[in-house]
């Protein structure tokens with residue numbers, strides 16, 4: 001009897017999109033139910049099976065309850081079903097790192113978290129300010145872990161302080177953070193520096209999750225290119241490395 005070959009890990013990783021502004025009218029992402037369906041249809045055709053709807057939280061004045069996000073997810077889920085789009089939609093959020101988040105964590109407010117089907121670990125997606133210097137990242141990581149939630153950093157490759165010194169992500173990992181690659185960083189959407197940093201972190205096997213961070217349907221051709229590239233070149237992630245551990249020594253300060 002011949003055994004079916006195991007699916008390449010890259011396909012499994014790409015099947016889960018943990019960062020997407022696919023809910024209509026929630027933030028500066030999708031503007032209509034029709035646009036959300038266009039995005040959903042394309043994601044499904046790329047092999048994505050599960051997508052997390054991650055409206056902005058604590059940014060641009062957005063602040064939504066878990067119930068509100070879940071209600072909007074249910075509506076879009078119904079649209080997908082009605083139009084034969086085979087894509088599991090999960091309620092999540094993208095929190096902005098900053099004072100309001102610290103306050104929420106200090107006050108024990110319930111954050112919108114998610115789990116993966118294979119593990120019962122609650123995670124929360126957090127974006128750092130892209131340009132401002134940040135302090136207290138390790139401390140927030142430890143506090144969240146103590147509260148039973150694992151922090152996942154959205155697109156570190158787009159953060160200026162990481163572009164200048166990607167080795168600092170190793171310190172953040174030691175404090176409990178995990179990392180999500182923006183697929184559009186690989187197609188150059190966010191500039192050469194973000195792309196080079198993404199490639200460096202990828203090569204070091206530093207990413208735990210990938211996300212499209214798709215906002216508008218106009219970005220779909222770039223997303224298709226990023227998927228094609230990863231299928232062609234492979235996608236080293238922590239999970240696919242032999243020791244299930246990335247190598248911080250391969251991360252370095254970029255020459256200026």
Ligand SMILES: [Fe+2]
Pocket residue numbers: 019021094154213
């Ligand atoms: Fe985002």
